[in-house]
Amino acid sequence: MMADTPSSTTPKGTTRDRTAPKGPGWRFNWVGRIGLVIILFWGLVALVGPAFAPYPPGEIVDWDYFGPVTGKFWMGTDYLGRDILSRILMGARYTVGIALAGVTLACSLGVILGMMAAVAGGWFDMILSRLLDAFNGIPSLLFGLVVVAAVGSSIPVLVLTLAAIYMPGSYRFARALAVNVNTMDFVTVARARGESTPYLILREILPNILGPVLADLGLRFVFIVLVLSGLSFLGLGVQPPNADWGALVRENIEGLSLGAPAVIFPSIAIASLTISVNMFIDNLPSKIRDRSE
Amino acid sequence: MSPSLLPWFLVVQRLGIALLTLVIVSFAVFFATELLPGDVAEILLGQAATPEAVAGLRAAMGLDEPALSRFVGWLVGLAQGDLGTSYVNNMEVVELIAGRLGNSLRLAGVTTLLSVPVALSLGIGAAMYRGSLFDRMVSVLTISVISVPEFMVATLAVLIFAVWLDWLPALSYGADVSSIGAMLKAYAMPVITLSCVISAQMIRMTRAAVIETLNTPYVEMALLKGASRRRMVLIHALPNALGPIANAVALSVSYLVGGVIIVETIFNYPGVAKLMVDAVSTRDLPLIQSCAMIFCVSYLSLITLADLIAILSNPRLR
Numbered sequence: 166m167m168a169d170t171p172s173s174t175t176p177k178g179t180t181r182d183r184t185a186p187k188g189p190g191w192r193f194n195w196v197g198r199i200g201l202v203i204i205l206f207w208g209l210v211a212l213v214g215p216a217f218a219p220y221p222p223g224e225i226v227d228w229d230y231f232g233p234v235t236g237k238f239w240m241g242t243d244y245l246g247r248d249i250l251s252r253i254l255m256g257a258r259y260t261v262g263i264a265l266a267g268v269t270l271a272c273s274l275g276v277i278l279g280m281m282a283a284v285a286g287g288w289f290d291m292i293l294s295r296l297l298d299a300f301n302g303i304p305s306l307l308f309g310l311v312v313v314a315a316v317g318s319s320i321p322v323l324v325l326t327l328a329a330i331y332m333p334g335s336y337r338f339a340r341a342l343a344v345n346v347n348t349m350d351f352v353t354v355a356r357a358r359g360e361s362t363p364y365l366i367l368r369e370i371l372p373n374i375l376g377p378v379l380a381d382l383g384l385r386f387v388f389i390v391l392v393l394s395g396l397s398f399l400g401l402g403v404q405p406p407n408a409d410w411g412a413l414v415r416e417n418i419e420g421l422s423l424g425a426p427a428v429i430f431p432s433i434a435i436a437s438l439t440i441s442v443n444m445f446i447d448n449l450p451s452k453i454r455d456r457s458e
Numbered sequence: 459m460s461p462s463l464l465p466w467f468l469v470v471q472r473l474g475i476a477l478l479t480l481v482i483v484s485f486a487v488f489f490a491t492e493l494l495p496g497d498v499a500e501i502l503l504g505q506a507a508t509p510e511a512v513a514g515l516r517a518a519m520g521l522d523e524p525a526l527s528r529f530v531g532w533l534v535g536l537a538q539g540d541l542g543t544s545y546v547n548n549m550e551v552v553e554l555i556a557g558r559l560g561n562s563l564r565l566a567g568v569t570t571l572l573s574v575p576v577a578l579s580l581g582i583g584a585a586m587y588r589g590s591l592f593d594r595m596v597s598v599l600t601i602s603v604i605s606v607p608e609f610m611v612a613t614l615a616v617l618i619f620a621v622w623l624d625w626l627p628a629l630s631y632g633a634d635v636s637s638i639g640a641m642l643k644a645y646a647m648p649v650i651t652l653s654c655v656i657s658a659q660m661i662r663m664t665r666a667a668v669i670e671t672l673n674t675p676y677v678e679m680a681l682l683k684g685a686s687r688r689r690m691v692l693i694h695a696l697p698n699a700l701g702p703i704a705n706a707v708a709l710s711v712s713y714l715v716g717g718v719i720i721v722e723t724i725f726n727y728p729g730v731a732k733l734m735v736d737a738v739s740t741r742d743l744p745l746i747q748s749c750a751m752i753f754c755v756s757y758l759s760l761i762t763l764a765d766l767i768a769i770l771s772n773p774r775l776r
Binding site: 296298301305308313400423436440447 | 737
């Protein structure tokens, strides 16, 4: 019954009205391809980037602070005279890594619970759905603030908090898809054969909702990057001397009135990552995105 | 169940969920702060405190009672407007918040008044001329704003208006508020930033809602009868899209709750959100709890309102 009342916190319903690709197919358009290239680039940077950093990320290499872009410092220097390029390369590891861990945790938990609720139905579904609906009514940044105030900030705490914030949405999304698949004949047949719930979930339902679920995972990744950057920007995310991209913006915010590159480049890094994920998801081949329709 | 009762059933159900959320939120807010490593009394008295002094303070603060009875006491106090005393400066939390709440509400109000008309006309316009250059420009702009964190919109606004154009002060407070012109200038930056953030959402949702009604058979009928595009959108589609649009407005305004936290911090604006962020860094629990409750309640009311509008405006449920 709740499935047809509108989702209240995630704007995902609105991001899907774009002109659909003509007919089903595996074709990517060029916007999607550009998005994918940028995503792969940042993924690669997070994996091996720090090895190519020209300076150690924590070392003060210049006497001047908020230095401009020069041949020696490609992206200028920060408020202590550290090399921004090296810090961004290192920060990629925090931003991408934490967000990826958070979104994987949130979506795997949400999707499994969602499929279980759809298959089991009854009281289990009812109670879990109402409880997680209720959880959806907590503003995400605020939840992060309270948790960090309570237990302090560390990387495991951040991952768990971000996962907890986005799990209910993922649950709701997967459940709605799984409820549709659950009524199909092949599931009924499998159930009549006497297959167990884990079999039904993993072999019958999951393959049929995987495409949309992965698209949803991408959107959630963007939200998580945004909230993580927001927390770091408030000084409650990754703690110094380490810094993710949000923390880099915070550290150097005083350079803003000087128009320092130290503020601009980390901002560009965040924007390029989130915008490219959105571009990629928006232009996924319809075969992947709308598999269940 | 008779069909005419269905919307009311959904309304009651939605209100029930809101109430449940409120209970969970208050529970979470209270016990999250209980998780704090160490004891509040020890933190307050510092390392040099004798065990007797700590025990005395604990008894005085009622900390040796069981957690559940303190929770109930806190909840009752909250309902009666007694928010407790700040740990840091011993002031009444009510007084601390009262001074700031007006500022935050003013910021939110001005932002809403400014962004709703702009966002609605842009959203409806984009839907009316769907696929045109205007539509595509609006789409690209809104996607960009949605995809970046709030603080980047703020950073960009400072960069453009304060650094390059030098029109406005970068910080809102401490700035001179003697004349109306100066006050407008001080408010401008936070309001511009917040408006951008919530307008982007509102434009997308409005556009989607209007386009959805444009795809219905009766609008196609109007088109076939030769109605102009303007007439088709404004007379035929818009009245039926009003429910979803109102829903979109309420949902977008709820984004203010997150946005205001970032914006007040970056512009040093003396509102409740800034108070809360400062309280988090000093670990001032009663203050954090009260601010968190204020934010949660306003967010919850807005999204509940949005859902109620959606339920009541859906003619299929009648």
